[in-house]
Amino acid sequence: xxxxxxxxxTAKRLPLYYRFLNNLNQQGKRRVxxxxxxxxxxxxxxxxxxxxxxxxxxxxxxYGYNVEYLLGFFRSTLDQHEVTEVALIGAGNLGTAFLxxxxxxxxxxxxxxAFDADSSKVGKDIDGVPIFHVSDLEEELENIRVVILTVPAxxxxxxxxxxxxxxxxxxxxxxxxxxxxxxxxxxxxxDLAVELQSLVYFxxxxxxxxx
Amino acid sequence: xxxxxxxxxTAKRLPLYYRFLNNLNQQGKRRVxxxxxxxxxxxxxxxxxxxxxxxxxxxxxxYGYNVEYLLGFFRSTLDQHEVTEVALIGAGNLGTAFLxxxxxxxxxxxxxxAFDADSSKVGKDIDGVPIFHVSDLEEELENIRVVILTVPAxxxxxxxxxxxxxxxxxxxxxxxxxxxxxxxxxxxxxDLAVELQSLVYFxxxxxxxxx
DNA sequence: AAAAAGTCGTGATGTTTTTCACAAATTAAT
DNA sequence: ATTAATTTGTGAAAAACATCACGACTTTTT
Ligand SMILES: NC(=O)c1ccc[n+]([C@@H]2O[C@H](COP(=O)([O-])OP(=O)(O)OC[C@H]3O[C@@H](n4cnc5c(N)ncnc54)[C@H](O)[C@@H]3O)[C@@H](O)[C@H]2O)c1
Ligand SMILES: NC(=O)c1ccc[n+]([C@@H]2O[C@H](COP(=O)([O-])OP(=O)(O)OC[C@H]3O[C@@H](n4cnc5c(N)ncnc54)[C@H](O)[C@@H]3O)[C@@H](O)[C@H]2O)c1
Numbered sequence: 001x002x003x004x005x006x007x008x009x010t011a012k013r014l015p016l017y018y019r020f021l022n023n024l025n026q027q028g029k030r031r032v033x034x035x036x037x038x039x040x041x042x043x044x045x046x047x048x049x050x051x052x053x054x055x056x057x058x059x060x061x062x063y064g065y066n067v068e069y070l071l072g073f074f075r076s077t078l079d080q081h082e083v084t085e086v087a088l089i090g091a092g093n094l095g096t097a098f099l100x101x102x103x104x105x106x107x108x109x110x111x112x113x114a115f116d117a118d119s120s121k122v123g124k125d126i127d128g129v130p131i132f133h134v135s136d137l138e139e140e141l142e143n144i145r146v147v148i149l150t151v152p153a154x155x156x157x158x159x160x161x162x163x164x165x166x167x168x169x170x171x172x173x174x175x176x177x178x179x180x181x182x183x184x185x186x187x188x189x190x191d192l193a194v195e196l197q198s199l200v201y202f203x204x205x206x207x208x209x210x211x
Numbered sequence: 212x213x214x215x216x217x218x219x220x221t222a223k224r225l226p227l228y229y230r231f232l233n234n235l236n237q238q239g240k241r242r243v244x245x246x247x248x249x250x251x252x253x254x255x256x257x258x259x260x261x262x263x264x265x266x267x268x269x270x271x272x273x274y275g276y277n278v279e280y281l282l283g284f285f286r287s288t289l290d291q292h293e294v295t296e297v298a299l300i301g302a303g304n305l306g307t308a309f310l311x312x313x314x315x316x317x318x319x320x321x322x323x324x325a326f327d328a329d330s331s332k333v334g335k336d337i338d339g340v341p342i343f344h345v346s347d348l349e350e351e352l353e354n355i356r357v358v359i360l361t362v363p364a365x366x367x368x369x370x371x372x373x374x375x376x377x378x379x380x381x382x383x384x385x386x387x388x389x390x391x392x393x394x395x396x397x398x399x400x401x402d403l404a405v406e407l408q409s410l411v412y413f414x415x416x417x418x419x420x421x422x
Numbered sequence: 423a424a425a426a427a428g429t430c431g432t433g434a435t436g437t438t439t440t441t442c443a444c445a446a447a448t449t450a451a452t
Numbered sequence: 453a454t455t456a457a458t459t460t461g462t463g464a465a466a467a468a469c470a471t472c473a474c475g476a477c478t479t480t481t482t
Contacts, residue, residue: 008439014412195401196383274428
């Protein structure tokens with residue numbers, strides 16, 4: 001659908017722009033330049049202008065961008081007018097933290113169901129999100145298309161396969177396992193240990209100049 | 212230090228390679244090809260060979276790579292022979308999940324101290340990590356150079372400034388705030404809401420072909 | 423011993439992403 | 453009105469990254 005020509009790097013920044021535009025709007029700001037936005041989101045101003053330009057001419061020369069207009073534009077581009085329902089598998093330490101966090105206000109995303117293999121957790125709820133047994137995935141998942149995966153790494157592959165069979169096509173994978181999925185399924189890996197370790201590596205091997 | 216010429220994209224993959232090599236080694240595997248590794252970590256085999264080649268000729272034509280040798284090489288490249296101590300600021304939902312997770316075995320990283328503003332948490336410990344009051348940062352932070360930041364977004368900027376003044380030069384920032392730091396400080400943002408939202412965006416706008 | 427199969431390292435090429443730099447347009451100041 | 457200051461949108465260039473494809477070498481098979 002839409003424009004298949006929006007670069008992936010651009011697409012990844014859209015939610016970021018959206019959030020800052022929301023902030024600006026709430027602060028009552030009417031206009032904003034790519035330079036200001038650049039300072040706020042730490043993305044080069046030329047990159048921001050380029051990003052926006054893929055969607056047409058959203059700004060005005062000499063003026064900048066109208067906050068309200070831009071916000072509205074991105075709201076619909078990001079489908080923020082409707083709630084996206086997602087499920088979470090693995091209500092452990094990390095999973096619980098996500099369940100307690102609301103993605104609704106800023107992202108219009110709601111975790112509506114959680115699943116776990118631990119029967120002592122099943123039947124309870126965390127911040128209003130009911131926890132089902134993972135064996136009930138088939139009956140309970142319904143038409144949810146996006147899943148947050150926070151199970152132990154050893155379970156990841158097996159669960160992922162089940163999810164795919166149930167029609168899931170997006171997985172946000174927090175396990176260290178690199179799961180194998182058919183090409184029509186999109187997996188984003190967030191590998192916290194790798195992030196931490198690579199930060200440490202950069203610090204030791206890429207000394208940054210002082211000022 | 213070392214080679215300033217290792218591409219950032221390569222550097223980010225090193226911890227991933229390291230983890231899989233560890234797995235292979237524990238499984239008793241003696242050799243591995245870039246093709247096998249590629250299937251495991253989902254990175255093109257040419258990319259893997261290119262990545263490795265920045266460090267010299269680590270493999271042998273017709274044979275592949277010796278697991279133990281490669282593992283040893285990356286262990287020292289990633290400074291895995293010594294424990295890296297990090298601190299965590301904000302022992303809330305997300306912070307607690309991190310405190311309960313051990314980065315020691317696979318990454319040789321240990322969270323040794325946590326800080327929070329909530330005095331009901333101060334003095335306790337989570338899985339052996341003591342929680343101090345954030346006002347004691349100066350006395351307690353000592354020579355810790357890397358910090359995981361899991362405070363509310365509104366606090367991020369102020370805390371970050373304090374951290375920088377205390378000599379921190381690496382921040383893993385989980386808050387949605389894009390913090391401003393001097394150029395000698397490295398910040399890696401992990402923006403969970405953005406990750407989730409961009410996954411949703413990709414699914415709606417980049418339909419993947421079925422097989 | 424020779425042939426076949428496997429695999430690395432890398433020059434060359436292709437792709438994606440970022441950045442520069444400036445004409446064109448608008449706004450603000452004098 | 454005129455001039456100065458802003459700021460966009462984008463062609464062009466640069467930088468970063470990924471992939472192809474093959475010679476060289478090793479291992480395995482026959
Ligand atoms: N917590 C962290 O800071 C952290 C850091 C890096 C990586 N991770 C990764 O994130 C994942 C989750 O970590 P965690 O700390 O929350 O672990 P955890 O053990 O606290 O939680 C895992 C949860 O999954 C449930 N579970 C186990 N098997 C299941 C199955 N087959 N189906 C459904 N649920 C099942 C368990 O009952 C548990 O509630 C792990 O893969 C871990 O490696 C976590
Ligand atoms: N939990 C999630 O799933 C999630 C998702 C996306 C983003 N985030 C971001 O991660 C951060 C942490 O989220 P959370 O859910 O753990 O929040 P939380 O409210 O549970 O935890 C924040 C902790 O920081 C402490 N704190 C407050 N002010 C402080 C200060 N000045 N110094 C030190 N500690 C202070 C609080 O006492 C609390 O313990 C937030 O910025 C949030 O936006 C969290």
